[in-house]
Amino acid sequence: MSGIHLYESKHRESYVVNVHHHSNYQILYAIEGEGFIQLDGIKHAIEQECAAVIFPRTDHAVSSDSHMTLLVMEFDTALMNDAFASRWKEDAIDHSMLLRLNSVSGNELRLLLRKLLFEQKQEDALSQWSMQIHLLEVLLLLARAQQSSQITDANGLRADWIRSYIDSHYFEPLMSGELAQKLGISSRHAAQIFKDQYQLTLLQYLTEVRMSIAKKLLAESDKDIVSISFEVGYESLPTFYRTFKNYVKLAPNQYRQQHRNSGE
Secondary structure, eight states: OOSEEEEEEEEOTTEEEEEEOOSSEEEEEEEEEEEEEEETTEEEEEETTEEEEEOTTOOEEEEESSOEEEEEEEEOGGGGGSHHHHHIIIIIOOSOEEEEOOHHHHHHHHHHHHHHHHHHHHOSHHHHHHHHHHHHHHHHHHHHHHHGGGOOSHHHHHHHHHHHHHHHHTTSOOOHHHHHHHHTSOHHHHHHHHHHHHSSOHHHHHHHHHHHHHHHHHHHOOOOHHHHHHHTTOSOHHHHHHHHHHHHSSOHHHHHHHHHHHHO
């Protein structure tokens, strides 16, 4: 009913799925084992922490010399008419490919797939809605994995993940200990690898992101300053004022007035 279906695909020793194609989208995730997937005539090794994105009518085949279990998620082409999904095809992943995920992305994808499996069992109107939301989360995760695929060292991957996490969670009270826990490393290590990569502390980068968004809202909207303070993650208006003035060298109301005067 949701246009999304998940199922298990078991591959025994010397098992081969011959070249074929589908009219819908598929995402294959290797739960265990290893084997090969052929996409448009190109053969790729597939193993744990790998996800294959298969576009409609892409010729593909799967083979394995040993036991391999794949989780397959199929979804209708109609779901890709969503505005975000269309951007996903235009800007991030525009053809079938195999993605090798880092440990963080792999953990996140497994969690999302488990959520989808849970909702699939519920079979009610809200579960259909939830599955479509989780599908968009999967697409976003894969898009970010594709963007960061050029970073190959472990600390670079971790720093890149931290930056992406802050970019999308800047409105939360982020703590280095929580970020480090998600990565399975110490908070000191998380802080150090981020600073080594970007020459900024975690707090400096979080403040930079918040102030950039606050400046845009002050310049381009009529929202009250207290609303902007709330939107970018500050619990206290005085703290927002103090931080903004230290960062921009102007109070928020002065910045707004100056920007408007310059545009007249």
